[in-house]
Amino acid sequence: MAATSANGTARASRFLIWGGEGWIAGHLKTLFESQGKEVHTTTIRMENREAVLAELERVQPSHVLNAAGCTGRPNVDWCEDNREATMRSNVIGTLNLADCCYIKGIHCTVFATGCIYKYDAAHPWDGPGYVETDPSNFDGSFYSMTKAHVEEIIKHYNNCLVLRLRMPVSDDLHPRNFVTKISKYERVVDIPNSNTILTDLLPASILLAEHGEVGIYNFTNPGAISHNEVLTLFRDIVRPGFTWKNFSLEEQAKVIKADRSNCKLDTTKLTTKLAEYGYEVPEIHDAYSQCFERMKAAGIQ
Numbered sequence: 317m318a319a320t321s322a323n324g325t326a327r328a329s330r331f332l333i334w335g336g337e338g339w340i341a342g343h344l345k346t347l348f349e350s351q352g353k354e355v356h357t358t359t360i361r362m363e364n365r366e367a368v369l370a371e372l373e374r375v376q377p378s379h380v381l382n383a384a385g386c387t388g389r390p391n392v393d394w395c396e397d398n399r400e401a402t403m404r405s406n407v408i409g410t411l412n413l414a415d416c417c418y419i420k421g422i423h424c425t426v427f428a429t430g431c432i433y434k435y436d437a438a439h440p441w442d443g444p445g446y447v448e449t450d451p452s453n454f455d456g457s458f459y460s461m462t463k464a465h466v467e468e469i470i471k472h473y474n475n476c477l478v479l480r481l482r483m484p485v486s487d488d489l490h491p492r493n494f495v496t497k498i499s500k501y502e503r504v505v506d507i508p509n510s511n512t513i514l515t516d517l518l519p520a521s522i523l524l525a526e527h528g529e530v531g532i533y534n535f536t537n538p539g540a541i542s543h544n545e546v547l548t549l550f551r552d553i554v555r556p557g558f559t560w561k562n563f564s565l566e567e568q569a570k571v572i573k574a575d576r577s578n579c580k581l582d583t584t585k586l587t588t589k590l591a592e593y594g595y596e597v598p599e600i601h602d603a604y605s606q607c608f609e610r611m612k613a614a615g616i617q
């Protein structure tokens with residue numbers, strides 16, 4: 317969707333980030349600002365239709381980026397016991413915001429999740445990754461279930477771009493960074509997964525949004541990387557001497573309430589689209605090396 321005013325003339329893009337106090341929202345805002353683009357944030361509750369419509373009316377964005385969502389604290393286990401609150405944000409709220417944007421002719425990018433799949437016989441870790449049209453097959457957590465259901469509906473809105481992130485990684489050791497999490501666990505499983513290095517992918521989200529792209533995209537770096545591979549790179553580049561202990565999926569199941577998704581996503585659709593804009597996303601092992609080198613250069617240990 318092009319940014320046009322009510323009378324059809326082109327106007328400058330104005331970006332509005334929903335969930336303005338969130339972790340990914342903060343990174344996105346900084347990136348927009350570094351690109352010299354007009355960006356606003358809001359913390360209006362997505363499920364409050366009147367307030368959402370009033371906010372869209374007030375800010376008059378050409379693009380909304382929805383980085384709001386209920387992820388649970390300290391983790392998704394929270395969603396198991398707080399189902400109504402989780403639905404109000406992740407289902408009612410996400411759909412309401414998309415719908416309000418639709419009726420106002422605003423492009424809406426949704427920061428969704430790829431944690432809606434699990435490895436199966438047709439998709440082993442060393443086999444083909446899941447493509448965007450594969451039906452979800454992971455409902456082991458209420459969080460993932462809400463996200464998968466919403467995707468099935470929201471994909472029919474012609475103003476929505478749905479980006480499936482997985483295990484996002486920032487260049488710092490913020491508590492929400494996947495690396496920070498697994499480096500602090502007493503024991504960690506060791507399974508290859510698709511991951512999203514934010515420094516590589518957030519610029520791509522802006523590129524896709526401002527070009528009016530719509531539809532679903534697996535939004536990770538190409539390939540899959542295991543926990544031990546991540547932690548080995550972390551030890552070798554960022555924190556010499558770092559050690560960790562592994563445990564099995566069966567042992568992990570005893571200390572978590574909701575199951576966790578493990579899967580590889582196929583990124584062909586994303587990389588092909590981004591190539592049209594001359595943008596490349598590094599393979600996940602290379603991306604981690606570069607990410608940890610940036611951490612090291614910033615003096616982070």
Ligand SMILES: NC(=O)c1ccc[n+]([C@@H]2O[C@H](COP(=O)([O-])OP(=O)(O)OC[C@H]3O[C@@H](n4cnc5c(N)ncnc54)[C@H](OP(=O)(O)O)[C@@H]3O)[C@@H](O)[C@H]2O)c1
Nearest residue numbers: 335337338339340361362383384385405409427428429481
């Ligand atoms: N971090 C990950 O591992 C990960 C992975 C894949 C996808 N994602 C998705 O990416 C999005 C952003 O994640 P994040 O890591 O940045 O999470 P975050 O730090 O928890 O930020 C989410 C923000 O959304 C707000 N929010 C929650 N429900 C809302 C509602 N109904 N209306 C308005 N705002 C609401 C929260 O505010 P309150 O705290 O006040 O509720 C919070 O500020 C989420 O949709 C998440 O599901 C995250």
